[in-house]
Amino acid sequence: MTQPSASSSPSDLRVQAVLALLRGEPAAQVSVDYGIDRSSLYKFRSRAIKAICEAVKDQPRGPKLPHNHVSDALEKETVFLCQVRPSFSSYRIAKRLGPKAPSPRTIQRIRKRHHLARLTKRQRPLDPARKLTQRTDREVRNLLHEKFYLGPDRLAWDLLNSKGIHVSPSTFKRRKRKWLEATANFFAPAPSTPAWRFYERHHPHSLWHGDFLEKITLSDTGQTAYHLALMDDYSRGYVFCDLILNPDVRTTIRAIIVAMRQWQVIPKAIIFDNGSGFKGNLLSAFCEQVGIRLIHTAVYHPQTNGKLERGFRDDMRDYYKQHTPWLFEPLRRDLPAYVHYRNYVRGHRALDGRPSITRLNEEHSRAASPEVLDHIESYARYEIGRRTLSAAGGFRMFNREVYVDAMLAEREVVFFESLEGLEARMDGQCVALLRDYRTYRQKAVGFYSQNEIPPVLYFEPCAMDGSPRIAVANRL
Known part of the structure; x- marks a missing residue:
């Protein structure tokens, strides 16, 4: 009989005790020698016998699963x-x-x-790479220095449309990468491409997009300047663009009129968001009388006007961030040159790198006669109501006395709002005009601004021409 060692671990003692039982030593004696109760000895022996049986079983060679566990399909x-x-x-x-x-x-x-060999990648070309000429290389470096923030496609299109030099976007991409590596910068991971629903009109001036860019805070006064733009949906070109300080619905109508006269057209439809400068009876009446379909986007859904929102991002990067500081007069003075670049030089991905003017000059059916465009302001008018004047030729409005004309005492007058102000009409003719009507109406809403309205308001005489008939004809 083997005596247990005093330095043995508990697991070694159990192994020695199980071996002693297997050699035929009495269980009582083994229990006393190793300090393990007989119930545990029998349990350990049972486990050891099971482990020995599993160890001596025949095991198949190879992997546990067959090699062809992949489905046939x-x-x-x-x-x-x-x-x-x-x-x-x-x-x-x-x-x-x-x-x-x-x-x-x-x-x-x-x-x-299946005996499918993996082929190596394309071998290096035997012909030497084509190098840029000295003039082309200089133009590429200058454009990269001036507009490094643009992508390779935009850079290639700008060089082609402005200088007539064709350089592939991959060349610009390679040059930008080398530039960044030289300055110890790296490209950020490309964002995932969103799945947008795309729509586009098929002719110029079929749809105009209009909106304000409201992120221009002037450096000297701290006042917000509003970048108003009208974009043609088919060509992505700006038909109107200006910087304005205090816009309202009259500003929007005048911008539409300027664009219509510049391009000698009447657009088929105009889409705006739900801002205060794009809603109101005056704008609705003007579009209805001229024959323009007025569309407003869904609330809190700027994607409907997404083409113009994307254009605003370029305007902020390509124009406003290139000017420091932001002063109203210099910004407004240089804006036409930027619009010319955007319409005549800048390439668009949707147009395969061509500028907007290539589509703006296409044939369309929205040309308007000059005599209509000469008097187009007269269509911005809608009736407010009728009022019988007092014996003094006036009435009360905004809690003030308003005098129209003593010659119209005790007579019924029809009032219209127009771009000029509040018109008093009789027999279809304008006889008097209150020019600051909309300004007074806005001040009358506020409690503190009511004191800014004069205590007595006076109409001034006016004589306005009638509105010619709207005629939209094909442009020759």
Whole structure:
């Protein structure tokens, strides 16, 4: 009988005790020698016998699962992809197959089993790379220095449209990468491409987009200047663009009129958001009488006006951030030159790199006669109501006495709001005009600003021409 060692661990003592039982020593004696109760001894022996039986069993050689555990359909798809893309690695094949793909090692076994060789990538060209001429290289470096923030496509289009020099976008991309590596900068990971719903009109002046860019805070006064732009949907060109300090609905109507006269057209439709400068009876009446369909975007959905919102991002980067400080007069003075660049030089991805003017000059059916455009302001008018004047030829408005004309005492007068102000009309003719009507109306809403309205308001005589008939004809 073997005596237990005093330095043995508990697991070693259990092993020695089980071996002693297997040699036939009495259980009572083993329990006393090793300090383990007989119930535990029998339990340990049972476990040891089971482990020995499992150890002496025959085990099949090879992997636990067969090599062809991939389904036939998946293996067939993997083989087809390996045949179509022989230069792809097993990792690229697995990425192309998606979540259901087998492991890259399994794809390698499938290739070997079907005798599919992986081809190397394209060999380096034998012909030397074409180098840029000295003049082209200088123009590329100058453009990169001036507009490094632009993408390679925009840079290539700007150089082609302004200088007539064709340089591939990949060349600009390679030059930008070298520039960044030289300055120890790296490209940020490209964001995922969103799935947008695309729409586009098929003729110029079929749809205009209008909106304010309200992020221009002047450096000297701290006042916000509003960048008002009207964009043609088909060409992405600006038909109107200006910088304004205090815009309202009259500003929007005058901008539409200026654009209509400049391009000699009447647009088919105009789309605005729900801002106060784009809503009101005056704008609705003007568009209805001229024959323009007025569209407003859904509330809190700027994507409806997404083309112009995207254009504003370029305006902020390409124009406003290039001017320091932001002063109203210099910004407004230089804005026409930027609009000319945007319409005649800047390439657009949707237009395959061509400028907007190539589409703005296309044939369309929205041309208007000059005599209509000469008197187009007269269509911005709507009736407010009728009022019988007092014996003094006046009435009360904004809690003030308003005098129209003593010659119209005790007579009924029809009032219209127009771009000029509040018109008093009789027999279809304007006889008096209150020019600051809209300003007074805005001040009358506020409690503290009511004191800014004069205690007595006076109309002034006016004589306005009638409105000619609207005639939209094909441009020759």
